[in-house]
Amino acid sequence: MTQEELFEHMREWKAFVRRHNANIFDVMFKDIDYSLKDNELCSIISDIALFFGLDIPNIKTHCDTLTKIELDSNHENCSELYYNWQLLQKSGINNRDAFTLCMVHELTHLYFKDTRFLLCSNERWCHELATDYVVGIYSALKGIATSKYKYVVRQLPKTLTHPKGVHRADVVEFARECMFRFPWCDVDSAMAGLPAFVYGRQKLLNEELVQCVRDIKEKKDVILQNKPIVIEDLSDNNLLKQAVLKYKNSK
Numbered sequence: 001m002t003q004e005e006l007f008e009h010m011r012e013w014k015a016f017v018r019r020h021n022a023n024i025f026d027v028m029f030k031d032i033d034y035s036l037k038d039n040e041l042c043s044i045i046s047d048i049a050l051f052f053g054l055d056i057p058n059i060k061t062h063c064d065t066l067t068k069i070e071l072d073s074n075h076e077n078c079s080e081l082y083y084n085w086q087l088l089q090k091s092g093i094n095n096r097d098a099f100t101l102c103m104v105h106e107l108t109h110l111y112f113k114d115t116r117f118l119l120c121s122n123e124r125w126c127h128e129l130a131t132d133y134v135v136g137i138y139s140a141l142k143g144i145a146t147s148k149y150k151y152v153v154r155q156l157p158k159t160l161t162h163p164k165g166v167h168r169a170d171v172v173e174f175a176r177e178c179m180f181r182f183p184w185c186d187v188d189s190a191m192a193g194l195p196a197f198v199y200g201r202q203k204l205l206n207e208e209l210v211q212c213v214r215d216i217k218e219k220k221d222v223i224l225q226n227k228p229i230v231i232e233d234l235s236d237n238n239l240l241k242q243a244v245l246k247y248k249n250s251k
Helices: 003-017 024-029 038-052 085-091 096-111 123-142 147-154 165-181 187-200 202-225 239-250
Strands: 058-060 067-070 080-083
Touching (some): 038 096, 067 096, 096 147, 123 165, 165 187
Antiparallel strands (some): 067 080
């Protein structure tokens, strides 16, 4: 084996090792594919829709966020899927595998649009964890690298609609491990593993939800405290309003 061949094998081995466990340097500077065009990205979305047995949504390549899907409650094929490839690349979703898993996440929302999981206090959190669980299932079935996707979602904060990013990244890996332990061959049967993950973190999820609501309330209180006073909005018997009006009338 020549030295060049040895270096090539080392490069391939390092790339294999970081497929599911990458640091920020690997995410931002390794295994990048800037050559993907919109028609290739749309083809990826079509393949995922076919996998789930869904109609292909209307695809929009302009978006003010990374990705989003707007569901039509009456007609599946009227749903719209948005993505911003430039923003995705800047965040670390910069190759085919990472983009594929992002689209799996969004299309799983369409797949589960009529499903209620009832696994924790916030049903929207349940849906987010379920869609990321399916990301793990899909990656195991298709042999897709998860490192970039997991790194990006791990950085995301908790909101009323999304649980803390660390839970989302962890449920992806949990699903992959489940797929190697159990002989599941499709998404519906593999969903049997989701409750184990959610119940194992239910106390923590509930505590974080309470904290999230408290934080939002505190922010609203601060905004209300700093809200400028509009004299005209005050009641007529307010002394401040009376003093200001008296001053204006005296001029």
